[in-house]
Amino acid sequence: MTVTAGILLFALLGILLVFGVPIALAILLSAMVTISLVIPFDVSIIITAQRLATGVDNFTILAIPLFVLAGIIMNNGGIAFRLINLAKIIVGRLPGSLAHTNVVGNMLFGSISGSSVAAAAAMGKIMTPMEMRQKYSLSYSAATNIASAPAGLLIPPSSMLIVYSLVSGGTSIAALFMAGYIPGILWGLSVMAVAYVYARKHKYPVSEKVSWKDKLFIVFDAIPSLLLIIIVIGGIVAGIFTATEGAAVAVIYALLLSLLYKQLKKEQFKNIFKETIEITGMILLLITASSLFSLVMSYTEIPAGISSALLSISANTIVILLLINLILLVMGTFMDITPAVLIFTPIFFPVVTELGIDPVHFGIIIAFNLCIGNITPPVGSVLFVGTSVANARLESVIKTLVPYFIVLIVMVLAVTFIPQLSLFLPQLFDLM
Template structure:
């Protein structure tokens, strides 16, 4: 009975997705219908309602709306142009200098805003016209912008890592935050290497030399924006406040900073709050729906069945992690990152725990993998936004993205099979 119910759960879920039902409703609908088969009507309804509420009863989840609000304030607060000016200095004078500025700008802005879509829109919106003016091919500049947009999802503060912490049973948020730095930086470097090779081949120009005094001025101008990361992450690591308290501090700091820059008006606040509520509601509904799914999966034995199936094929951790990466790369092409983390963490986590993989290492591997889905067709959100900002069609930018995909997958494999990339900084800081 439980096996057939598990198959029904999967069938209903994918059927609802195929006919265009929103993913949160698909998860909740398939789960509740399966519960009605497994249990009497009153028990199924009561249990489903209880899990909807208890799934959101977590102090850690409060960090998500605050980080979203902080990111939206930053998006509207004149931060992007200051970080772009800083990125010009960091990226240096190489062939295709503006493309490298785009990559560094996405890493900086994405880490502050916590959104690949926001980075692709804000940084790409400024850089694409500049690159076109300098003679860059529009598909190349768009590919660079899209390929580097998700780096900020790994570099903290990251709401995605908070979701993983919750669903994995309380993995340290501080350790996950610090663990995301090196993989995120490696992703950016890999993108820059590909951008450099292409720029060198196409003989794209080098940016004008910037004087030392101008560099100092740009750096000082960007310090207040960068201090957000220092204050929030530093405070979390030092134990001064929790990730949730840090997210509230991020809101206050970003609000005051935006007012100081005079780029945020008080009349914008209602619109910003509404946008925050809308984005938070989407994530929270996914978390609540996934709470029902988790209990249904435990009753039907789906995680155990998948675990047994994978372990029956091989008990070699190298092969198992390769299979997981292939599955997650496929899932990421049609499912958003947050629901994928909510659904597949309970399935894969017991498997990696069985051969002693560190939960922080697995979390970074999984999130990095699924971030790739945000820049791949057919449903990559950052891909669509980047193409729109770059004024190119999806099919035009897909081919230029291929070498970037290759470089990013190399980074994924390195993060998967070299635990020290993820664990070096957390171990260094004794997290």
């Protein structure tokens, strides 16, 4: 039954995706057809209805729409400009300083907004014209923006890690959040290393010197935005509030800060709530569809079958992790991050559990791999948004991205085989 059900389930999913069916609907239909063929139809209908209703019946899931709302408010509230000014202060004396400013800006804004697409769009719109005035290559400008945007998905708060927590059986969100810091910073530094070599080769300029008076003003102007991370993450780690309560605090803080900056108009709220509803609806539909998909996999023992198959290839942890990384990297090029987390976590979790790999560490492995898929063709949303914002040719941008891909694959191997890169901070704060 396992082999037949697995082939049917994933074959249907693949066929539906090839024909352009939206991924949430494709997941739902493939799961419904499979479960109706392995158990009586009348029973399968009841189970399906119950699962769709209970799939999002979880208090923790409420954190996702709240973090989405907070990110959209910040995206419209003038915070990006202040973070870019701060980034200029940090890396302004490096060759190709505008490109480095873009990277640091993506790390800061992406972590606060929780969206790599929002970060790539916001930073690209601001940085590309500035870089063009200093004769930067358009493909280099776009590639650096695209390659650095997903770093903010690893640096908390991160909706992706919340989703992983849900499907991995309740892995600590606080531990996952702290685990994302070092890998997220390493992502940004590795992109900066490639950008530095490219800038030195093409003799791109450094930014003008900024007086100490202006530096102090820029730093103080950015502090309220940075305090959001400290308040939300600090509160969650300290146990003052849950991730969901922290998300609510983020919304209130972002709203007050945007009103204080006087860049959020009354007319914008309609579009802010509309965008939040659209994104939330998409994510929740994916979660509830994937919960049925996971139930079908569990009922037909697909994860156990895949676990046995992988372990039959080798009992060596290094070999198994290399295989899992390879599968995640390949599948990440075809799937968005949220559905990939929802589908592949239940499949690989039994394998890594048997190998003794910590669930927090594995969460960062999955996140890092799928973030790379977020910037690769054919489905990389950040790739297409970043290219569109810069008005650059896709072919030239992908060519320029190749060195970035290489260093990021090196980084994902480092994160995979050096567990302390992920576990040091959670252990330091006694979250594990």
